[in-house]
Amino acid sequence: MPGTTMMTSRSIERTVTFKNDFKLRGYKKTLPAGVYQTETEEVLLEGSITPAYRRYQTTVHLPPERPGTEEYLTLSPGEFDAAILRDQARVQAQIQVGEARIAMACEQQSRRKTRNEADQLAIKAGEDEGMLWMTETPDRPHPFGFEEFTSKVTPEAD
Numbered sequence: 001m002p003g004t005t006m007m008t009s010r011s012i013e014r015t016v017t018f019k020n021d022f023k024l025r026g027y028k029k030t031l032p033a034g035v036y037q038t039e040t041e042e043v044l045l046e047g048s049i050t051p052a053y054r055r056y057q058t059t060v061h062l063p064p065e066r067p068g069t070e071e072y073l074t075l076s077p078g079e080f081d082a083a084i085l086r087d088q089a090r091v092q093a094q095i096q097v098g099e100a101r102i103a104m105a106c107e108q109q110s111r112r113k114t115r116n117e118a119d120q121l122a123i124k125a126g127e128d129e130g131m132l133w134m135t136e137t138p139d140r141p142h143p144f145g146f147e148e149f150t151s152k153v154t155p156e157a158d
Contacts, residue, residue, distance in 0.1 A: 013039050017036075018036065034063070057077065
């Protein structure tokens, strides 16, 4: 159409949060977990009936090493997407490990409770059958009257 100009490229900005430290190809240092601003450049694909774009490059705004400085890293969008996926996989693995630890702790607590209940039932059954027992509960006296068997030392009179 006359007088219409078609945009041949566009830029998409987004904020990405990494939950873990990560590495990017082309950058020698490990980057800290945190929030990163990115800008992805896309170019229009020629010959398409409807407008279609191909991602061309992604620029990541890196945390400054010194106050007042800015540092950027430009890489392929696929490499940046791979870093995001690695971070998400690590987060998912951490969640699964945490859930497994919780499940193990619940299982151990359940076993302790079951053992305690079994012990209490055995004691009760023993009491019902006239078996001897000992308790650590201070409000129940010992059935053997242990205090009667303690020896007392009395001073000798001259």
